[in-house]
Amino acid sequence: MRILVLTHYYAPEYGAPQRRWSALVSRFIAAGHRVTVAAPVPHYPSGRPTVEQRRDHRVGGAEHGAHGETVLRTAYLPHLGDIGTRTADHLVAALDALCRLRRRFGRPEDRPEVIVATAPAIPTLLVGRLLSARWGVPLVVEMRDAWPDLVTQVGGAARVVPGAVVAAVRAAGDAGERPERREGAARVLSLGRLRSSVVALAKRVVHRQVTDWQTEAYAVVTTTSRFADVLRERGVPTVHVVRNGTELSRVRAQRDHPPGDHAELRCLYLGNMGRSQGLETVVRAAAVLAREGVSLRVRLVGHGVAAPALAALARELEAPVEVLPRIPHCEVGAQYAWADSVVVSLRSWAPFAWTVPSKLYEILATGRHVTALLEGEAADIVRDSGAGDVLPPEDVAALVELWRGLAADRSRTAVRASGRNWVSEHADDDELARTYLEILREVVAD
Known part of the structure; x- marks a missing residue:
């Protein structure tokens, strides 16, 4: 089986998604399958590659991975760790992956038999969806956590009060008889409310779009039973559970x-x-x-x-x-x-x-x-x-x-x-990999 894995995080970085996919890919290769991984030049968690990573990994390079997989390195955008610059990094990597993979798999006989797109990052799912449609290849969407719900978590967002709004409230309280200060405070509060409304709208759009991608995929893999149940309630037809694990x-x-x-x-x-x-x-x-x-x-x-x-x-x-x-x-x-x-x-x-x-x-x-x-x-x-x-x-x-x-x-x-x-x-890695391969075989056989 020819498997294409789309991920924003991969070895030699070390973290939960990197460890999960190293464990799975090593076992996929050992079972006789061919795996290509598309991932950015390593730059987690600092947002920038180390000197060694910059030397050893080049944008556009096709590397021989530690387990025998091919790793296609895509572009990245240095980020500061905040949600804005990290999202921009995800978008840059996803768009570059889309262009490079279309060229690399230009001939139908070379194309993968199944695509696995894993979130985070969410733009990776869009790349998987577009390639799946263009090539006529089944897509498996992997949701490592409760995405997009964590991104759109209302409780978390409600805890953040912009500094400008706080300043405006204080100004309004101190304004007394000075109408120009009251008007200035009101303008800042209006801008704060507008910003909150735009953010809330964006979250709803992201939530709806990701749910659509999950529903359209041949299968969705989650790491917990409870989130699998949530997706089924939303109408996602085929949901499997493959936990994170450890060796x-x-x-x-x-x-x-x-x-x-x-x-x-x-x-x-x-x-x-x-x-x-x-x-x-x-x-x-x-x-x-x-x-x-x-x-x-x-x-x-x-x-x-x-x-x-x-x-x-x-x-x-x-x-x-x-x-x-x-x-x-x-x-x-x-x-x-x-x-x-x-x-x-x-x-x-x-x-x-x-x-x-x-x-x-x-x-x-x-x-x-x-x-x-x-x-x-x-x-x-x-x-x-x-x-x-x-x-x-x-x-x-x-x-x-x-x-x-x-x-x-x-x-x-x-x-x-x-x-x-x-x-x-x-949660043993050997059994988790066997379960995952059986899911991929079923998808390819359909």
Whole structure:
């Protein structure tokens, strides 16, 4: 089978989508299939390639991938990590991929038998749709998370108040008898309302368009059962579930710390530090416990737009929280070895009830206790695996109570085999790849 994978994120970058597709592609190749991957020159997460990446990867180059796949490198746009410049980067990469793939597969006999387009980024889905229609090749749409619902999440957007609007409100309050100041404030407020209306309209358009692409695809693959159910309710006819997974042989099962090894309770967060994670809850809980005299250390390790604000909040509250930069994956095991409990956190937004953070599977495989600020399917996995304690997202009081209890009775954080056993049964890469290949075979056979 000739398979074309369209993705914005691919090795040698390291992240959840990159790891997923490296695991799948290696097994597709081992099973005798031919795989071509179209992806930009590596530039995640900084938004720009490193010196080595710029030297080793060229726009338009056709590389021999680590597993025997062909990797066609497309253009990219350096970005700052914000949604605006990242979206522009996604569009540039998608348009370049469309042009290059049309040329590369100009002869019908060379074309793939199936196209897999994976989101994020959403423009990648458009490329898949256009190529599928032009070539008469079936398209499989992969939704790694609850897209487009996370992009169009009303709750998240409602939390952002433009600075100009805040200034206008203050100005209106101070204006008193000065009508020109009141008029200026009113104009700013009107502009703020107009901007909010335009953003809301754009979100509705994106949501409707992505749902149309999902409905028109030969099949949709999601990573969670709950989001699959949501898509079926929306009328998407063929939806399959292929979880994110982990390779157990590469994740070392941790051991309990020796008695007296350290006095404090050690809690670790490892991963993206963005708006979605709600990690200010962790910082505030740590500050409360420190004021109570509870011996506690918290590490937040990773990258993201919220990292500076989290570090500033920890300083302001005098919380025992370190905010550390992203580390190479080869150093992750040392962080798990340091910890007593590992935090997995998402905000209380509706789409997150249908989402499972990919890092959760790796954490389960370590055997470490999980502090889960989660709801929905991710919370169910922690409960079913017996891997830790589940709390309501963004609930500072509940987290304070849990960590107070863990600090008083460290036996509650003992390493357990149940999480690793759950991964072996439900999220092993070998079985996930077999399931995915069977889906692709069915699509091609139709």
